[in-house]
Amino acid sequence: MSLLEIKDLHATVGDREILKGIDLSVNAGEVHAIMGPNGSGKSTLAQVLAGRELYTVTGGSVAYQGQDLLELSPEDRARAGIFLAFQYPVEIPGVSNMYFLKAALNTIRKSQGLEELDAFDFLTLVRDKMALMNMDQSLLNRPVNTGFSGGEKKRNEIFQMAVLEPKLAVLDETDSGLDIDALKLVAHGVNTLRSPERSMIVVTHYQRLLEYIVPDYVHVLAGGRIVKSGGKELALQLEKEGYAGLGIEDEDEVAAV
Amino acid sequence: MTTGVSEQVAEWLIDFSAQEDAEPWLQEIRTEAFFRFSEQGFPTTHNEEWRFTNVAPIARTNFRNILSPATDIPLAVRKYLAKLAPADHPFVALNTAFLNGVTVHQVPAGAVLDQPIEINYHVDEQAGPPVVHPRTLIVVGANAQCRIVESYSGKGRYFTNAVTEIVAGEGAVVDHYKVQREDTSAFHVATLAAQLGRSTSFSTHNISLGGALVRNDINVVLAEGTEAIVNGLYIVNGTQHVDNHTSIDHAKPHGTSHELYKGILDDKSSAVFNGRIIVRKDAQKTDSKQTNKNLVLSDDAVIDTKPELQILADDVRCTHGATIGQLDAESMFYLQSRGIGKQQARSLLTYAFAQDIIDRIQVPALREQLEKFLFEKFHEHSY
Numbered sequence: 001m002s003l004l005e006i007k008d009l010h011a012t013v014g015d016r017e018i019l020k021g022i023d024l025s026v027n028a029g030e031v032h033a034i035m036g037p038n039g040s041g042k043s044t045l046a047q048v049l050a051g052r053e054l055y056t057v058t059g060g061s062v063a064y065q066g067q068d069l070l071e072l073s074p075e076d077r078a079r080a081g082i083f084l085a086f087q088y089p090v091e092i093p094g095v096s097n098m099y100f101l102k103a104a105l106n107t108i109r110k111s112q113g114l115e116e117l118d119a120f121d122f123l124t125l126v127r128d129k130m131a132l133m134n135m136d137q138s139l140l141n142r143p144v145n146t147g148f149s150g151g152e153k154k155r156n157e158i159f160q161m162a163v164l165e166p167k168l169a170v171l172d173e174t175d176s177g178l179d180i181d182a183l184k185l186v187a188h189g190v191n192t193l194r195s196p197e198r199s200m201i202v203v204t205h206y207q208r209l210l211e212y213i214v215p216d217y218v219h220v221l222a223g224g225r226i227v228k229s230g231g232k233e234l235a236l237q238l239e240k241e242g243y244a245g246l247g248i249e250d251e252d253e254v255a256a257v
Numbered sequence: 258m259t260t261g262v263s264e265q266v267a268e269w270l271i272d273f274s275a276q277e278d279a280e281p282w283l284q285e286i287r288t289e290a291f292f293r294f295s296e297q298g299f300p301t302t303h304n305e306e307w308r309f310t311n312v313a314p315i316a317r318t319n320f321r322n323i324l325s326p327a328t329d330i331p332l333a334v335r336k337y338l339a340k341l342a343p344a345d346h347p348f349v350a351l352n353t354a355f356l357n358g359v360t361v362h363q364v365p366a367g368a369v370l371d372q373p374i375e376i377n378y379h380v381d382e383q384a385g386p387p388v389v390h391p392r393t394l395i396v397v398g399a400n401a402q403c404r405i406v407e408s409y410s411g412k413g414r415y416f417t418n419a420v421t422e423i424v425a426g427e428g429a430v431v432d433h434y435k436v437q438r439e440d441t442s443a444f445h446v447a448t449l450a451a452q453l454g455r456s457t458s459f460s461t462h463n464i465s466l467g468g469a470l471v472r473n474d475i476n477v478v479l480a481e482g483t484e485a486i487v488n489g490l491y492i493v494n495g496t497q498h499v500d501n502h503t504s505i506d507h508a509k510p511h512g513t514s515h516e517l518y519k520g521i522l523d524d525k526s527s528a529v530f531n532g533r534i535i536v537r538k539d540a541q542k543t544d545s546k547q548t549n550k551n552l553v554l555s556d557d558a559v560i561d562t563k564p565e566l567q568i569l570a571d572d573v574r575c576t577h578g579a580t581i582g583q584l585d586a587e588s589m590f591y592l593q594s595r596g597i598g599k600q601q602a603r604s605l606l607t608y609a610f611a612q613d614i615i616d617r618i619q620v621p622a623l624r625e626q627l628e629k630f631l632f633e634k635f636h637e638h639s640y
Contacts, residue, residue: 050590050594051590051593051594052590053586053590054586073593073599074590074593074594075593075594075596075597075598075599075602077594078593078594078595078596079596083594084594086591086594089591090585090587090588090590090591092588092591092592092606092609093609093612093613094606094608094609094610094611094612094613095605095606095608095609095612100592100595100597100605101595103597103601103605104592104595104596104597105596107596107597107598107601108596111596143609144591160595164595164596
């Protein structure tokens with residue numbers, strides 16, 4: 001049984017259909033890259049998996065560990081081991097990073113029948129993970145993402161992932177806006193978290209990220225459907241020939257159809 | 258025609274006349290004040306200053322006046338008493354008419370107080386219903402430094418009609434806090450008047466949590482080079498109503514005022530913010546900033562917010578802004594996507610909204626007490 005089984009998934013925002021029948025199967029330990037031009041539905045897919053209410057699922061099914069994922073609230077999905085690294089991490093003034101992450105970790109631990117961590121144990125746990133992401137501990141006392149640089153925000157996402165240890169991580173354009181050093185750092189963090197028990201869906205516009213996070217499978221999303229799947233060599237082909245090489249038009253032309 | 262002014266005043270006249278005469282200087286102040294009150298009675302919503310706050314429930318109630326025990330009012334401070342708070346404000350007039358005891362604090366010039374001056378007014382009386390007229394006068398000498406914490410609380414249905422006057426001498430540093438945690442059946446009307454000297458640094462934090470019907474008037478007058486922080490936080494639910502009228506008067510040049518009022522409204526509660534900034538003709542180089550932010554958690558809560566700028570000088574910087582909003586959907590989703598339940602996420606974001614006001618409180622014990630109170634309030638409220 002696969003960890004995640006998406007069948008003929010349709011989703012709309014307002015009157016507009018964005019996902020027009022997605023099929024995808026992800027087994028434990030696999031890393032799947034989802035590539036595609038802007039407006040193809042990549043980010044929508046990521047957000048639908050995390051349970052964003054903005055999108056309405058109008059057809060199809062998503063099974064996670066054999067259960068109907070679409071029935072679950074966003075928080076229950078997180079507690080079941082799903083993690084979304086946001087393309088645009090949200091700034092939350094007034095809530096400290098530490099309070100936020102400790103509350104998140106303890107809710108997830110509680111739902112898994114584990115004991116909640118006190119402040120001391122929590123700090124011990126996060127110290128190593130912060131070092132992994134080359135993050136300064138002072139970031140813990142700052143409000144969530146508030147005043148963080150673009151790179152700090154993305155690192156903070158992967159840091160959260162390292163702390164929450166999900167079974168399925170969905171990385172939504174984690175590479176966007178990063179310079180090469182920040183990109184390597186983020187990729188190193190992600191690679192450290194690869195394990196036979198953890199699956200990942202890496203959503204990206206560019207092949208560059210996949211040089212550092214080498215996927216097992218690559219899917220090309222266009223016009224709300226997966227139009228081609230293959231191994232990591234597919235990403236290289238895309239790099240060489242562009243989306244046009246696959247007969248895909250970029251951006252709004254597709255969305256407007 | 259509803260109850261006329263004369264009928265309203267008659268009830269109060271009986272109690273006023275029943276008072277024992279004070280010393281002549283004080284009796285004169287009282288009589289003058291009662292005359293001012295009797296001329297106008299209670300305000301109605303036709304009065305622009307009271308447009309959104311209907312005090313009919315107060316006007317209609319036959320209260321039993323409870324006088325503060327008489328105190329010895331030092332000669333040196335008598336010249337300030339009833340000179341700062343606006344004499345024509347009907348509730349100030351009423352307070353002064355029943356002035357008996359005054360909580361007086363004098364901070365000598367140059368003194369630096371380690372501990373905050375704590376003033377607690379608590380109403381436990383039930384019969385009547387009672388009305389109390391707390392009166393506070395604080396005189397801070399030149400270059401002195403102090404913190405003041407005023408607290409109001411009580412049980413049951415009663416009316417607190419408070420007046421606080423603060424005089425700060427040249428170069429003084431004064432942090433003032435008012436925490437209003439009255440019973441949710443109580444009425445609370447209060448005026449704070451602060452006369453600030455040259456180059457003083459003054460802050461006032463008006464935390465309004467309780468009361469059925471609450472009106473605060475904050476009047477701050479700045480001198481040359483004065484810095485004033487005028488902050489407030491109001492949190493209402495049920496059918497609570499809170500009205501904050503602030504007035505910051507830049508009478509002299511080079512003054513700075515920063516005002517931040519934040520409100521959280523739930524259920525069928527309502528709130529008013531009216532922020533007047535006056536920059537007099539002489540007050541060049543004034544720097545004034547006013548912000549009012551409201552978080553509205555229900556469909557039925559109502560907020561009326563209005564800036565009122567009277568700028569008579571030409572070389573000044575004045576900004577103002579007001580926002581009314583709900584909890585941010587993206588922030589909610591972000592928290593939920595990390596496993597935090599919907600209700601906890603709501604509590605967390607609501608609490609976070611108030612955080613920057615709480616963070617500015619310089620009395621650690623008070624800050625912690627409020628953090629705890631708010632934390633519990635929003636948790637208990639997360640259905």
